[in-house]
Amino acid sequence: MSFLSDKKGEHEAACEKAIQSGDAGRARMHAAKAAEFCFALARQSTGPVAASYVKTAEGWLEIAEKLKTAKLPKAQQPGGDVGKAAEPAAGAAAAGSEFEVAEIPSVSFDDIAGMASAKATIMEMIVYPMREPEKARAMKLKPGGGVILYGPPGNGKTMFGKAIAHEINAPFFYASGAQLRSKWHGESEQNLSRLLKAAQAHPVAVLFLDEIDGLLPRRTASSSVVDNRIVTQFLADVGGFRESENALLILGATNEPWSIDEAVFRTGRFDEKIYIGLPDAEARDALFAKAFDGVSCAADVDLASVAQSLDGYTGSDIVGIAKKARQAAFRRSIEQGADPQVTKEDVEAALRAIPSSVTPALVARYEKFNRERFQ
Numbered sequence: 001m002s003f004l005s006d007k008k009g010e011h012e013a014a015c016e017k018a019i020q021s022g023d024a025g026r027a028r029m030h031a032a033k034a035a036e037f038c039f040a041l042a043r044q045s046t047g048p049v050a051a052s053y054v055k056t057a058e059g060w061l062e063i064a065e066k067l068k069t070a071k072l073p074k075a076q077q078p079g080g081d082v083g084k085a086a087e088p089a090a091g092a093a094a095a096g097s098e099f100e101v102a103e104i105p106s107v108s109f110d111d112i113a114g115m116a117s118a119k120a121t122i123m124e125m126i127v128y129p130m131r132e133p134e135k136a137r138a139m140k141l142k143p144g145g146g147v148i149l150y151g152p153p154g155n156g157k158t159m160f161g162k163a164i165a166h167e168i169n170a171p172f173f174y175a176s177g178a179q180l181r182s183k184w185h186g187e188s189e190q191n192l193s194r195l196l197k198a199a200q201a202h203p204v205a206v207l208f209l210d211e212i213d214g215l216l217p218r219r220t221a222s223s224s225v226v227d228n229r230i231v232t233q234f235l236a237d238v239g240g241f242r243e244s245e246n247a248l249l250i251l252g253a254t255n256e257p258w259s260i261d262e263a264v265f266r267t268g269r270f271d272e273k274i275y276i277g278l279p280d281a282e283a284r285d286a287l288f289a290k291a292f293d294g295v296s297c298a299a300d301v302d303l304a305s306v307a308q309s310l311d312g313y314t315g316s317d318i319v320g321i322a323k324k325a326r327q328a329a330f331r332r333s334i335e336q337g338a339d340p341q342v343t344k345e346d347v348e349a350a351l352r353a354i355p356s357s358v359t360p361a362l363v364a365r366y367e368k369f370n371r372e373r374f375q
């Protein structure tokens with residue numbers, strides 16, 4: 001790293017820090033300085049590298065311009081007040097735009113197999129403070145905050161987000177990073193702000209940002225100007241909701257935690273990082289038990305031992321296998337005009353048809369990430 005890019009990085013980081021602490025003047029100065037060093041880097045380079053530095057510089061100038069008028073929230077002091085946020089939103093919210101459709105989901109914690117420690121964390125962080133506002137206030141605890149849910153696809157991150165909203169009777173706002181980005185190219189950060197505001201219109205809300213790695217990708221020396229703007233704006237906006245009286249829970253979900261910009265983790269916007277891994281033995285049992293609850297199975301179908309054999313499968317693989325077996329039994333009953341019943345062969349055929357959708361190497365990558373980043 002050269003002197004110039006070191007300086008660029010220093011000012012970028014200082015700008016973020018200033019935004020975080022609510023100091024718009026200082027943030028603006030650092031944004032302008034970051035732009036200055038980007039221009040200097042551009043002058044040292046040629047071709048596409050130079051062009052990308054110029055773009056990044058222009059992005060920082062825009063941020064500096066924005067910071068002239070932006071009202072930044074003051075940094076949250078430890079031990080805020082619970083405020084008036086304790087009343088759960090009554091009824092579902094009206095649909096505003098395609099990103100603001102919010103209703104109270106019907107899936108609950110009981111529908112989710114396993115995830116005992118994830119559920120406990122969320123109960124403590126948001127569900128109990130919401131159910132027992134007086135006690136929470138007495139302990140100077142404010143419900144809500146930011147949580148990153150990460151882990152291999154198909155293990156219930158989205159489902160868990162919905163269930164949290166259900167447990168606190170709150171509308172569920174959903175947007176995926178890719179959606180926000182591609183649809184609103186060049187306007188992603190405004191759109192994100194708009195979404196945050198829509199959620200904040202409710203006393204209690206859950207905002208689920210799926211694929212946040214796509215929204216807040218790790219920035220590099222020559223990151224696109226859009227990336228820089230979005231990350232910076234996001235940090236400022238998310239700082240804002242901590243200030244408000246509302247109980248807003250922001251859930252950021254990702255299959256690729258290693259692709260997220262470091263600042264998102266570093267700046268304390270997301271207090272909790274919850275790993276949603278493959279279902280353990282107990283959860284696999286519960287998934288199978290639920291999938292075959294009330295379903296007629298032949299005497300030789302041993303659900304418990306099949307569930308145990310599915311170590312290394314995702315929750316959605318397991319749900320898929322059960323469904324395939326039920327479908328086979330249904331099809332046969334139509335053909336034969338008999339009562340439907342799942343046989344051992346139906347289950348075995350489903351197991352052959354649906355292999356595990358994750359590799360041991362991928363699972364190992366998450367485990368490595370857990371060890372190195374969040375311990």
Ligand SMILES: Nc1ncnc2c1ncn2[C@@H]1O[C@H](COP(=O)(O)OP(=O)(O)O)[C@@H](O)[C@H]1O
Binds near residue numbers: 112114319
């Ligand atoms: N722990 C679980 N409990 C119940 N169902 C699960 C669980 N994990 C996965 N599933 C099933 O898999 C589907 C996909 O899960 P999803 O929430 O979309 O996963 P992710 O968001 O992690 O990719 C769910 O709709 C559900 O049917």
Ligand SMILES: [Mg+2]
Binds near residue numbers: 157158159210253
């Ligand atoms: Mg999902």
